[in-house]
Amino acid sequence: MSDASTQPKPSTLPIEEIESAVIRFAGDSGDGIQLTGMQFTTTTAFAGNDLSTFPDFPAEIRAPVGTTAGVSGFQIQFSSRQVLTPGDAPDVFVAMNPAAMKANIKDVKKGGMVIVNKDTFTAANLKKAGYEEGKNPLEDGSLSDFRVITVELGRLTRNALEGMGLSATETERCKNFFALGMMYWLYDRPMEATLKWIEAKFKKNPKFVEANHKALHAGNAYAETAEIFGHHFRVRKAPIKPGVYRNITGNEATALGFVAASSVSGLPLWLGSYPITPASDVLHELSKHKAFGVKTFQAEDEIAAIGSAIGAAFAGHLALTTTSGPGVALKTEAIGLAVMTELPVVILNVQRGGPSTGLPTKTEQADLFQALYGRNGESPVPVLAAATPGDCFLMAYEACRLAVKYMTPVFLLTDGYLANGSEPWMIPDAAALTKFGREALPALADFKLYKRDPETMARPWPIPGTAGYEHRLGGIEKQDITGNISYDPDNHERMVRLRAAKVNKIAQDIPPTEILGEKKGKVLLVGWGGTYGAITAAVQNLQKAGKSVSSVHLRHINPLPPDLGDIMAGFEHVIVPELNMGQLLKVLRAKYLVPATGLNKIKGQPFKVSEIEAGVDAILPKLKKTEGGK
Amino acid sequence: MAAESDNEMEMLPAAGPIVQTAKDFKSDQMVRWCPGCGDFAILATVQKVLPTLNIPREKIVFISGIGCSSRFPYYMNTFGFHTIHGRAPTIATGLKGSNPDLQVWVVTGDGDGLSIGGNHLIHALRRNVDIKILLFNNRIYGLTKGQYSPTSELGKKTKSSPMGSVDAPINPIALALASEESFVARAVDTDLPFLGEVLTRAAKHKGSAFIEIFQNCIVFNDGAWESVAAKDAREEKMMKVAHGKPMIFGAKKDKGIVLNGLEPEVVSFDPANPPKNLLVHDEKAPSATLANFLAHMAEPVPQGVFRDVQRPALHELMDGQIAQAKKEKPADLQKLLKGPETWTVAA
Structure with a gap:
């Protein structure tokens, strides 16, 4: 617990009420930027704001210090109203070094505030960051669009911690807390949550607890007494649905969804996985939950990971494999085996920029075709996609439920943006989750391995150890009903059609599609996956401006919701915003013959709300004038 | 051999000895290997050994990859899984890891196990996954009609090496030993009583067991082992x-x-x-x-058990951690969902 005497005195400076703010912290990947961002997030959540975060970090663990390649960033939007995205342009940007300035300044809102760690703007560091010889953005007028506040973070932190007997490196490591203390003052935030976190984190080393506490308090006091900001801001509580909340990232939510599915279904969970960015955190999280009977197997490669999951599914477990695009590429033959043997396996693809190694730490939605079609033969696999970090929980649960109910592998697509981004999440009631489990076996006299359930077309799932139900599975084509090997031409066509029909049956489990806005109008945006926040915010803004724009967001992509065709028919034009070259677009055009157009971005970055608004605004005037439209 | 006896006790179901015969392990499927193939003898020997193990048929699973030998599971009236090329050890690992109560056999060949699946083989062995791996070594690709395999001799002339193979062969036993395999053995398809003895010991071994079986391919590599394994040369x-x-x-x-x-x-x-x-x-x-x-x-080529040592099997270590975790912190789903830090938004 922090000492009451160290609490800052109530500020005497004026407070300005604002609705929303977007802040970005950026510095070297070793500067503790992600940690600083997460602390600010926790405090903001406790203050009752709605929020959304976006960590953006390099693929290199420690890229050369001071270079733009090594810049790590963390952005948060918080508000007294609903927040759907981490925000387009930062109102406040904290630059810990010249490289962070160089890499980020173009994103900052004109007129925004730039807080600079001045100590680091030396000739050597400026050169490393790629500024021309003799150029310093703090002196050459290039920052005239912004309100620049320079702070000697290093020197001030050293002063604050003087006499504590810390090494220069140890002192240097505290400067992010000095900056965080300033930001807490700027947004009139209590520091208790962070003080407590520091105590817990460094409980084995009281010296570091004291040093980081001191740095946080010193930053806070400096902002007040030096009057560098003039006034501070207040963002009031958001009208959030009453309940108990926590902050959650997409990867955490995904892992919890899997544990919940195992717990409710009574099917023990087996995860076969191979470390890969940005999916590894799901493996890390699940490996913590052995008390739930969760078995995590870090395989020798991606193929072994899914192979083990198929083996576990054969044994009657809830089987998973978690990976990203390049890993899925390696697993494709095994996914085909799961299709052929009709075993339930959930394949999580946390998408990243591709092709090949691509952009490991950046986000993209370019693996949709891979999920839909990336196998040999006619090989249908259901595909689900989560819309927000919190939604990853429900979709992970749903992927497991559908896999077991329909006896099929299921793809769950998330992406780097959802995986690492976070949002407040209302904690679900475990008892209210839809029940599911392994269906009872048919009586032995009536048992045939591929005799399907009339409602779901699922085959029975007898597991090894069950006397009388001994059988042989395999990748060779099966005879209908018996499951014996068959090379008969008519049987093959029948089985191909049966497998497709079974996956299509899942449409009966898809809830009616929610439409944001009017059911008929000029433009309908059809999105999927992690673009939900940006599309929804853009559509809300366009609707406020009186434009005839609605949106739907797909969480089921194979099969598609049965009502989608009728919904699209109510609009003059369909726009499909995607972080790829137009993959869902092609699917919709092929299936519904709609003249839809794409709104595409392939930069490894999520959509900005303004980009979607601009895309729609560019199309609207081109549409022919119709009655009722604006 | 106390350890082996203990293992036998574990496998014993409470009801006492089970009466099963070789016939109980024969499936209704027609065996479709080439007439004269060494695989027939191995199949018959396995079907003869299994009833002696006192394990009910439904608790035995045969997993294979792709290749002639990999058709094996179809001919066994146990649970079986004919998987994909080279990956049988991975499926077997998930199966045994999730249900340690099963006795899991992997049937593979020199192409399936040492070429496309070489990586999985070494990892299954180093992890001591409690599976019994039978590697049928005929030094040729049979199912694809006669290309050189990872155990073919240097200079071997085949369809894909008309001037002789330029690849040096791998030594399966040495590879298994390098992977710290806990049970390593070799037998031949022409000496069935001895093969039966080795299989029985493998079945009773606690941990993974690797058996290289010299096997003849009558069509594409006839006489693969004749110089050492023929009845008149063997001794x-x-x-x-x-x-x-x-x-x-x-x-x-x-x-x-x-x-x-x-x-x-x-x-x-x-x-x-x-x-x-x-x-x-x-x-x-x-x-x-x-x-x-x-x-x-x-020369001479050794056969029999090269190595038989005890170390913990993968499923024992996994189950041990789960038991420990359950003891330390019982599972509570609602508590897990709640996480470490929450806040309440009042109505």
Whole structure:
């Protein structure tokens, strides 16, 4: 617990009420930027704001210090109203070094505030960051669009911690807390949550607890007494649905969804996985939950990971494999085996920029075709996609439920943006989750391995150890009903059609599609996956401006919701915003013959709300004038 | 051999001995190997050994990859899974790891197990996954109609190597030993009683067991092992090793192995008066040095159990951690969903 005497005195400076703010912290990947961002997030959540975060970090663990390649960033939007995205342009940007300035300044809102760690703007560091010889953005007028506040973070932190007997490196490591203390003052935030976190984190080393506490308090006091900001801001509580909340990232939510599915279904969970960015955190999280009977197997490669999951599914477990695009590429033959043997396996693809190694730490939605079609033969696999970090929980649960109910592998697509981004999440009631489990076996006299359930077309799932139900599975084509090997031409066509029909049956489990806005109008945006926040915010803004724009967001992509065709028919034009070259677009055009157009971005970055608004605004005037439209 | 007896006790169902015969393990599917294929003899031997293990049929699973040998599960009336090329050890790992109550066999070949699936093989062995791996080694790709395999001799002429293979062969036993495999053995398809003995020991071994079986491909590599494994050559060209016994071979038991520097040397002697310095086999040696020495012996070719040591199996370690976790912090789903830090938004 922090000492009451160290609490800052109530500020005497004026407070300005604002609705929303977007802040970005950026510095070297070793500067503790992600940690600083997460602390600010926790405090903001406790203050009752709605929020959304976006960590953006390099693929290199420690890229050369001071270079733009090594810049790590963390952005948060918080508000007294609903927040759907981490925000387009930062109102406040904290630059810990010249490289962070160089890499980020173009994103900052004109007129925004730039807080600079001045100590680091030396000739050597400026050169490393790629500024021309003799150029310093703090002196050459290039920052005239912004309100620049320079702070000697290093020197001030050293002063604050003087006499504590810390090494220069140890002192240097505290400067992010000095900056965080300033930001807490700027947004009139209590520091208790962070003080407590520091105590817990460094409980084995009281010296570091004291040093980081001191740095946080010193930053806070400096902002007040030096009057560098003039006034501070207040963002009031958001009208959030009453309940108990926590902050959650997409990867955490995904892992919890899997544990919940195992717990409710009574099917023990087996995860076969191979470390890969940005999916590894799901493996890390699940490996913590052995008390739930969760078995995590870090395989020798991606193929072994899914192979083990198929083996576990054969044994009657809830089987998973978690990976990203390049890993899925390696697993494709095994996914085909799961299709052929009709075993339930959930394949999580946390998408990243591709092709090949691509952009490991950046986000993209370019693996949709891979999920839909990336196998040999006619090989249908259901595909689900989560819309927000919190939604990853429900979709992970749903992927497991559908896999077991329909006896099929299921793809769950998330992406780097959802995986690492976070949002407040209302904690679900475990008892209210839809029940599911392994269906009872048919009586032995009536048992045939591929005799399907009339409602779901699922085959029975007898597991090894069950006397009388001994059988042989395999990748060779099966005879209908018996499951014996068959090379008969008519049987093959029948089985191909049966497998497709079974996956299509899942449409009966898809809830009616929610439409944001009017059911008929000029433009309908059809999105999927992690673009939900940006599309929804853009559509809300366009609707406020009186434009005839609605949106739907797909969480089921194979099969598609049965009502989608009728919904699209109510609009003059369909726009499909995607972080790829137009993959869902092609699917919709092929299936519904709609003249839809794409709104595409392939930069490894999520959509900005303004980009979607601009895309729609560019199309609207081109549409022919119709009655009722604006 | 106390450890093996313990293992047998574990496998015993409460109801007492189970009456099963070889016939119970034959499936209704027609066996479709080429007439005269070595696989028939191996299948018959496995079907003969299984009823002696006192494990109910439904608890036995055969997993295979792709290749001629990989059709094996279809012919066994147990649970079975004919998977994809090279990946059988991965499926077997998930199966045994999730249900340790099963006895899991993997049937693979020199192409499936050592080429496309080489990586999975070494990892299943180093993890000591409690599966029994039968590697049918016929030194050829049979199912794709006759290309050289990872165990084909250098210079071997095949459809894909008309001027001779330029790839040096791999030594399956040495590979298994390098993977710290806890049970390594070799047998041949022409000596079925001995194969049966080795299979029985593998089945009873606690941990993974690797058995290389010299097998003839009558169509694409006939006589693959004839020079050493033919009935009239076997006694002189191969040597059966046994734990604690001197290394002796020959129809008249008149030859043996002594150490010459670090190399084996064959010595001849009067069987009534064998030399004192004959090497004695020790399959339980903590280090794999002696087993490696045998693995690289070209003449005579050793068969039998090279190594049989005990170490924890993967499923034991996994289950141990789960039991410990459950004891330390019982599972509570609602508490897990809640996480460490929450806040309440009031109505």
